[in-house]
Amino acid sequence: MINDKILILGATGQLGSQLRELLDSQAMDYLAPSSKQLDITNADLVTQYFQKYQPTIIFDCAAYTNVDGAEDEPGKTLDHKINAEGTKFVAQAAEMIKATLFYISTDYVFDGNKITAYLPEDRPHPQCEYGRTKAEGETSVLNIMSKYYIIRTSWVFGQYGHNFVYTMLQLAENHSQIKVVTDQIGRPTWAKTLAQFMIYAWRQKISYGIYQLSNDNYCSWYQFAQEILTDKKVKLIPISSADYPQKAQRPQRSIMNLDKVKATGFLIPTWQSALREFKEEITN
Numbered sequence: 346m347i348n349d350k351i352l353i354l355g356a357t358g359q360l361g362s363q364l365r366e367l368l369d370s371q372a373m374d375y376l377a378p379s380s381k382q383l384d385i386t387n388a389d390l391v392t393q394y395f396q397k398y399q400p401t402i403i404f405d406c407a408a409y410t411n412v413d414g415a416e417d418e419p420g421k422t423l424d425h426k427i428n429a430e431g432t433k434f435v436a437q438a439a440e441m442i443k444a445t446l447f448y449i450s451t452d453y454v455f456d457g458n459k460i461t462a463y464l465p466e467d468r469p470h471p472q473c474e475y476g477r478t479k480a481e482g483e484t485s486v487l488n489i490m491s492k493y494y495i496i497r498t499s500w501v502f503g504q505y506g507h508n509f510v511y512t513m514l515q516l517a518e519n520h521s522q523i524k525v526v527t528d529q530i531g532r533p534t535w536a537k538t539l540a541q542f543m544i545y546a547w548r549q550k551i552s553y554g555i556y557q558l559s560n561d562n563y564c565s566w567y568q569f570a571q572e573i574l575t576d577k578k579v580k581l582i583p584i585s586s587a588d589y590p591q592k593a594q595r596p597q598r599s600i601m602n603l604d605k606v607k608a609t610g611f612l613i614p615t616w617q618s619a620l621r622e623f624k625e626e627i628t629n
């Protein structure tokens with residue numbers, strides 16, 4: 346492990362930045378090329394880079410994450426190139442050098458119709474283009490890689506980049522009321538909890554396979570907003586998804602079962618305590 350050579354893809358994104366922060370705090374070295382330096386949609390470039398630098402651990406946080414933008418030209422757009430083809434190129438090049446790959450996936454690979462929580466082995470049945478391209482990425486990793494972790498996550502918030510928590514806090518600055526959807530249920534995830542689990546999985550050498558990691562407990566977007574704005578004067582108005590049309594269909598109920606991660610010994614904080622800690626971090 347001490348001899349591992351770490352490569353982070355998508356290192357400037359919300360999760361990639363959090364991962365860098367954690368590795369920096371542990372004085373760990375890593376490679377972190379920008380998307381300009383290493384565009385994962387260029388198969389030759391990916392192969393050459395991997396051959397040259399020979400990373401042994403690849404944290405792949407690179408993705409096209411504009412869920413509604415992905416709907417514009419299904420199957421042809423940038424999201425397909427990055428999430429489906431790009432992931433395949435990364436997996437092929439990683440397998441050639443016998444590296445271990447961490448691929449981050451999403452609850453949007455599920456349709457959201459299951460009453461009980463989704464298990465890691467449940468069959469993906471995505472309803473939107475973003476979910477379809479991420480599911481294709483999963484399939485490539487499963488088919489190509491021998492040493493891999495697919496980690497599905499959901500509703501990510503963190504210090505770096507755009508997310509629901511920042512949007513709510515910003516809206517509360519100059520609005521007296523905010524409408525928020527009540528009929529979509531899921532699990533928020535602090536990017537720091539996810540980055541900590543990725544490092545834990547690598548260090549503890551847990552078994553390869555598919556994992557699901559979000560913060561514990563679940564809520565609607567409305568309940569999430571209530572907790573985010575608990576100390577603000579703004580009035581929250583509950584609305585249904587039908588009152589807030591979006592291009593991409595989101596799962597109504599995308600609760601993922603976390604037992605497999607818990608069985609590794611990793612302690613998962615509730616989303617409420619993660620949110621509290623996150624708010625303390627950004628206000629200090």
Ligand SMILES: NC(=O)C1=CN([C@@H]2O[C@H](COP(=O)(O)OP(=O)(O)OC[C@H]3O[C@@H](n4cnc5c(N)ncnc54)[C@H](O)[C@@H]3O)[C@@H](O)[C@H]2O)C=CC1
Nearest residue numbers: 355357358359360380384385407408410449451498500501
């Ligand atoms: N943000 C969320 O709520 C959720 C995110 N995820 C997944 O978690 C992972 C991390 O997401 P975030 O950090 O939030 O995304 P982000 O959008 O903040 O970052 C994406 C990163 O990918 C890089 N990238 C984009 N195109 C690239 C290309 N062609 N070549 C190389 N790099 C490229 C970007 O430069 C950026 O650094 C992604 O796989 C995403 O699908 C899963 C569920 C929810």
